[in-house]
Every structure is written in structure tokens, then in C-alpha cells.
Amino acid sequence: MPSHAPVTTVRGTDFRALPLAVRHWARDRGAAPALTFVDHGTDRRGVATTLTYAELDLQASAVAAALAARCRPGDRVALAAPHGLDYVVGFLGCLYARMVAVPLHAPEPFRSNDRLEAVLRDSVPSCVLTTRAAAEEVTELTRTTSGEATAVLLLDGLPATDSRAPAPEPVDPGDIAYLQYTSGSTQSPRGVLIGNDNLVVAARQSAEQSDLTERDVIVSWLPFFHDMGLITGIAMPLLAGARAVHLTPMAFVQQPYRWLRLISDYGGTWTAAPNFALDLCVRRITDYQTATLRLDTLHTLCNGSEQVRSESVRAFAEKFEACGFALSGHAPGYGLAEATLGVTSALDGATILTFDRARLAEGRVRRCPPDAPGAWRLVGCGTPLPGVEVRIADEGSELPPDRTGEIWVSGPNVSPGYWSRPEDTRRSFRAELLGRDGVRSGPVWLRTGDLGFLHEGELFVTGRIKDLVVIDGRNHYPPDIEATVQTALDALPVAATAAFPVAGEHGEQLAVAVELRPGPGAGLPVTREETVRSVRRAVGRHHGIEPHEVVFLRPGALPKTSSGKVRRRACAERHRLGTLDHLETEWWTS
The missing domain is CATH 3.30.300.30 (ANL, C-terminal domain)
Structure with missing residues (x-):
């Protein structure tokens, strides 16, 4: 029988920091599942492990207590652990102890450590959180980057304890919660300062856009060290008191069917993925596997992190229509690390329009029929999230709709700047905009470095300025x-x-x-x-x-x-x- 118990939406809460949300749910719904991790590494069929909200709060508190004995509030603490529940516990433990987390991936065989080394040199952590499985490689990595081994704390080696770290409420919501290092697509990775307020606002924006409640189930394979995986896979469900089900990125790439299988098995309602994941599912999930899936519980598939291709959106919707997935479930969006995550998102499915490519090359926007010569089919990235303003600018002046230029953003989710890069911060985060009304506003604008245009109120992204x-x-x-x-x-x-x-x-x-x-x-x-x-x-x-x-x-x-x-x-x-x-x-x- 359906439950008639009242549910809490994110709109009905007022948490000022993520630890406050977790501790609220631990008190209010302690036995409810918070996180489930399905491990395909030890068993190809997947072995599930779950933490309730009470267990998550207790384990995060134990990490915070261990950190407090080694570090001071405000110290950087790197997370270089394998993808799993320990990672989430470690991240929350940093926030509980008022440390600045630096989310990274663990060293992996046959994968370059250049980015890890660069981030460790730049952030200079006082401690590194990892697990027994990666401890040796992590210790050696810290010696390589600093000349001596940095303190390493094993997340799976902490004793069971009911001790609690100091009260998790930060001194100020603007205190830095973590450094989100950029992907480095156009230059070396830079640490984006993410405040506790930025984190909560970004998680709330995504949750409110989809009307998430404690009954929702978020299914994700996205990396925890990536902004999209961290916000939508960890912060957003924990803020909403919902359940998150995770598998590793490698498990997804090896068999894309596993992602959709978990949505089907757990009644997943919300998920996210970059465009290439849709292509991988269409190409590699067999008709036999498709027939075993049920995706009618899924109300939102957020598509972001890279250019959204109309062919991919249509092909995915057509392949999995028989499973209950509808084209209206697609929610293309646009965001970047400097905005914590989201800037815009679609509300009512994907908007696919065709534009005259020659006019776009000249900086002007004109619709054309899909079969017209030079037609460019673009997927809209939706409208601004709550509290976010978006403008299209050229040389510091706002452009009217249907003109292409640089995307500028302002809002409470926008980071205060880069770690130890004052000049880059001033150039990217302190821009002044001359509006079409002749009034100059600022310096409150983030220059994204991305190109696009606004058409009928929706943002369309065309590329990167530097590319x-x-x-x-x-x-x-x-x-x-x-x-x-x-x-x-x-x-x-x-x-x-x-x-x-x-x-x-x-x-x-x-x-x-x-x-x-x-x-x-x-x-x-x-x-x-x-x-x-x-x-x-x-x-x-x-x-x-x-x-x-x-x-x-x-x-x-x-x-x-x-x-x-x-x-x-x-x-x-x-x-x-x-x-x-x-x-x-x-x-x-x-």
C-alpha cells in the first residue's frame, strides 16, 4: 500500500551547512538508508553495502575526531581514496571538523599521476585520507610531491567510536568547505574555493529544480572528485534526506547496463551523466538487456559536463522508450566548477532547435528548418537556476538576445575565487558588466570562458573561447x-x-x-x-x-x-x- 506519511521537500528546510543536514536526518530518520555502494570489483553481479543516516553521521564524526587530533580547522585535507562509502564518510568528516577538503582520485595502475601531483603541490595538504588498499601508493605520492611523507589517515582503519567532533556548524557559512580543482581542459588545474554556503546553495538549486524529497532515489556512477558527481551524487541527496545509490565509474564503463540496472532495481528517480554515457548505453546495451529494464520511475536524467548532442538525446530516448523512459525526462544543463556546479537546467525536457550555422559564425542567431543547408542542431541547456543570473557579453558589454558572446554568471552559488591565485580571481570573478540600459553592475560577474547565446530565455552553449x-x-x-x-x-x-x-x-x-x-x-x-x-x-x-x-x-x-x-x-x-x-x-x- 502507498505510504501516506508526510514528506519533506528541500524547499521546506533551511540548512546552512551540509553537516547540519546530515545530523538533522540522523536524528529525524536515523534508520533510513542514506548511501548504498554496489561493488562490482569483487563480484561482477555487484555486492551492495548500505549506510543509514545514523551510521553515516557516526562514522563522519569519527573521522572528524581523528582529524582534529592531527590538524587545525582551515587546514587542507586531501581525499585520495577509491570510489566508495569511505570516500563520502571522509569528505563529510572534513566538513564536520571544519577542515578544507581536497577531493581527488586514488592513484591507479596504468594512469598518469601528473594531475594528482600537481594538485598536491598546489594545495599543500596537512593530511591525506585514503584506505588500506591505496595507502602505499598514496604515501609514495606524497613523498614525490613534498620531499617527505605527508600524514596519511586510513578511513577503513579508524576504531568504532561514538565520540563526536566539535559542533559541525561552521563559524560562518562562507568558510571554505573544499577546493574543487578544475578539469584542466584548457590549462593546468586550478583550485576553486567552495564555501559552505556555495555547497548548500548548489545542492539546493539542483534539488529544487527537480522537486526532490526524502523519498527520491539518486543513482550515480559519476566520480566523487568531479563537481557533478560530488554535488548531485553526495550533497544533493544528503541535503534532501534522500537515498543515493552508487557504482564506480569503471564499473559503468565496463558494462553501461549496470547503471540502468541499478535504476531499475532500486526505483531510481534521478540520475545524471555526460553526453558520452548516453552514446555508450545506446551502443553497448543489448536488446536482451534492454528488455529487462524498467525506467518508468526515473523522472530526471540530468545531462551536463560536456556538450549535449541532439543525436545522443534522441537515440537514448528511442532505445529506452519501451522501458518507460520518456524524452521529457532529459534535463540538459550547463555549469562549471567556478559556479560550484549548475548555472542553468531544463525543466520540461530537452529543447532541440536548428540554427543557421553561417549566421552563428558571424555572431548572430537565426532559426532555420532542420533540413536547410548549414543547419546546426543544438540542444538547449535550460533556464537559470534559482538565484542565478546569466548574461551574454562582449568586451564587458551586455549583448541582446540572439547574439553570441561569452557567458557571464552571477549568483550565490558562484565561488569567491581561486586558491592562491589572486590575479586569476580578479580577472575571472570580479568582472563589471555594462548593461543594455547603460548601467554598470559589478564587480560581481563570473566570466566563464564559454561561448553561447540566449534564445527565448534559454541558454545555448556553442563552445569555449580558447578552443x-x-x-x-x-x-x-x-x-x-x-x-x-x-x-x-x-x-x-x-x-x-x-x-x-x-x-x-x-x-x-x-x-x-x-x-x-x-x-x-x-x-x-x-x-x-x-x-x-x-x-x-x-x-x-x-x-x-x-x-x-x-x-x-x-x-x-x-x-x-x-x-x-x-x-x-x-x-x-x-x-x-x-x-x-x-x-x-x-x-x-x-
Whole structure:
């Protein structure tokens, strides 16, 4: 029988810090499940472990007590633990003890530690939280970065205790809760200062947008060290008193079916993923597996973190329509670490419109029929979240709707700045805007570095300023070109593409790099030469330019961020230096 017990929405709460929310739910609904982690590493079928709100509060308090004995409030504490319940407990323990958490991933075999080393050098933590499984590698990593071993605290080695850290309410809601290091897609990672107030506001914005209650079930595989995974997978459900069910990113990539299976098994109501995850599900989940899924409980699939492609949205909705998933469940959004997470989000499903590509290249917006020459199909990223203002600007002046420019943001979720980078903080977070009414506002604006436009009140994102390809005075957006290349090479096992500018005799020219998935080239329906011609024809027809170079790379050769975004500038630099790992001609015939 359905429950008639009253439910609490996030709108009905007024928590000023995440620890206060957790302790409230621990007192009010202590036996309710807070977090479930499904481990596919020890058993491919998945082994579930659950913490109730009371257990979560008790374990976070134990971590806080252990930290208080080693560090002082305000010290940085790095989290370099495997993806699991210990990670969440460690993060909350930092907040309970009024330490500044630095969420990272644990060192992994066959994965570069360059980013980990860079962040540890920049943040200078007093202590590192990890688990027994990663302790040796973490200790060695701290020696590499600081010359001596930093104190390492084992999250799975703490004694059971009912001791509590000092009251979790921060001295001020603006106290820094953690450093969110950027993905480094256009430059080296920078630590974004996230206050307790930023954290709560961002979690509340996402929860209110979807009317979350304590009865919701959030299912996530997103990395905890990434802003989207941390806010939507940890902070948002804990603020709402809801349940979160997690699996590791690796478990998802190995078998995308596991993600949707958990939604089906646990009655998941809310989930999030970047665009590539939709493509992976469509490509690798079999018809037999699809027939076993029930997705009608899912009211929101938040799509963000990278450019949302209309083809991916439609293909996912069509494949899983029989499972109960509707196109209206898609909630594309736009956000960035400097805004803690979200800036805009769709309320009533994905808006897919087509625009004249030639006019966008000139900075102007004009709708056109889907079958018109040069039509660019874009997915809207929704409207601003509660309390957020969005403007499109050019050289510090606000542009009217239907003009392309840089996206500027203001709101209570926006970070106060970067860790130890005052000049970068001033340049990015202290912008003044000359409004269309002639009134100057600021310095309260965040310059995002992203390009887009507002159309009928909705934000459409076109790319990054630093990635823009400018040829003969016209702007060309790499995500658009890359989508064209992906479509043109539909018969090939394409893993990722990158479009970037190269220097030519008469100015910038276009280069395209195509990374292929593992597998021999023998038996492919096209030759290398035919493939290059297909790319040049498609890009020329749709974009009015012809690539100067088309290169093919081995699996994993495209430089990417820790969250999987292609680093186009790094790709361009490696191409210039001749260090990209090209596929040999023999691959196509061996």
C-alpha cells in the first residue's frame, strides 16, 4: 500500500551547512538508508553495502575526531581514496571538523599521476585520507610531491567510536568547505574555493529544480572528485534526506547496463551523466538487456559536463522508450566548477532547435528548418537556476538576445575565487558588466570562458573561447565540427575526435584528429584515403571550410582531462611537436 506519511521537500528546510543536514536526518530518520555502494570489483553481479543516516553521521564524526587530533580547522585535507562509502564518510568528516577538503582520485595502475601531483603541490595538504588498499601508493605520492611523507589517515582503519567532533556548524557559512580543482581542459588545474554556503546553495538549486524529497532515489556512477558527481551524487541527496545509490565509474564503463540496472532495481528517480554515457548505453546495451529494464520511475536524467548532442538525446530516448523512459525526462544543463556546479537546467525536457550555422559564425542567431543547408542542431541547456543570473557579453558589454558572446554568471552559488591565485580571481570573478540600459553592475560577474547565446530565455552553449577556430574572420566551433566528423565516420570505431587550429602560411587552418577504439582495421568498409575524403567533404559541406589535415590516432592517444573531456589545446600542441601517437598505415590493412 502507498505510504501516506508526510514528506519533506528541500524547499521546506533551511540548512546552512551540509553537516547540519546530515545530523538533522540522523536524528529525524536515523534508520533510513542514506548511501548504498554496489561493488562490482569483487563480484561482477555487484555486492551492495548500505549506510543509514545514523551510521553515516557516526562514522563522519569519527573521522572528524581523528582529524582534529592531527590538524587545525582551515587546514587542507586531501581525499585520495577509491570510489566508495569511505570516500563520502571522509569528505563529510572534513566538513564536520571544519577542515578544507581536497577531493581527488586514488592513484591507479596504468594512469598518469601528473594531475594528482600537481594538485598536491598546489594545495599543500596537512593530511591525506585514503584506505588500506591505496595507502602505499598514496604515501609514495606524497613523498614525490613534498620531499617527505605527508600524514596519511586510513578511513577503513579508524576504531568504532561514538565520540563526536566539535559542533559541525561552521563559524560562518562562507568558510571554505573544499577546493574543487578544475578539469584542466584548457590549462593546468586550478583550485576553486567552495564555501559552505556555495555547497548548500548548489545542492539546493539542483534539488529544487527537480522537486526532490526524502523519498527520491539518486543513482550515480559519476566520480566523487568531479563537481557533478560530488554535488548531485553526495550533497544533493544528503541535503534532501534522500537515498543515493552508487557504482564506480569503471564499473559503468565496463558494462553501461549496470547503471540502468541499478535504476531499475532500486526505483531510481534521478540520475545524471555526460553526453558520452548516453552514446555508450545506446551502443553497448543489448536488446536482451534492454528488455529487462524498467525506467518508468526515473523522472530526471540530468545531462551536463560536456556538450549535449541532439543525436545522443534522441537515440537514448528511442532505445529506452519501451522501458518507460520518456524524452521529457532529459534535463540538459550547463555549469562549471567556478559556479560550484549548475548555472542553468531544463525543466520540461530537452529543447532541440536548428540554427543557421553561417549566421552563428558571424555572431548572430537565426532559426532555420532542420533540413536547410548549414543547419546546426543544438540542444538547449535550460533556464537559470534559482538565484542565478546569466548574461551574454562582449568586451564587458551586455549583448541582446540572439547574439553570441561569452557567458557571464552571477549568483550565490558562484565561488569567491581561486586558491592562491589572486590575479586569476580578479580577472575571472570580479568582472563589471555594462548593461543594455547603460548601467554598470559589478564587480560581481563570473566570466566563464564559454561561448553561447540566449534564445527565448534559454541558454545555448556553442563552445569555449580558447578552443575557437577563426578562419577568414569567421568563428567555427570545435564541438560542432567534431559532431560532423563523428557522423561522417559512422562506419568506423571512433572513440573521440578533436578539432583545433594549426598555423598556416596565410593564417589559421583547421586540423582534425580522430582517435579510434581498439581493434584491427582489416575488414573496414572504407580505406584510409576514402575516410579522409569523407571528412573533408562533410566538413566542407556543413562548415564552409576544408580541414588542412586529418590524422588518425591510436586508442587513448587524444589528451583528455580527468573527467574525460578532450584537451584540444594540448592536442594542438602535441600535434605541433609531432608527439601525437598516430596510427600507422598498416593498421588499415593488417
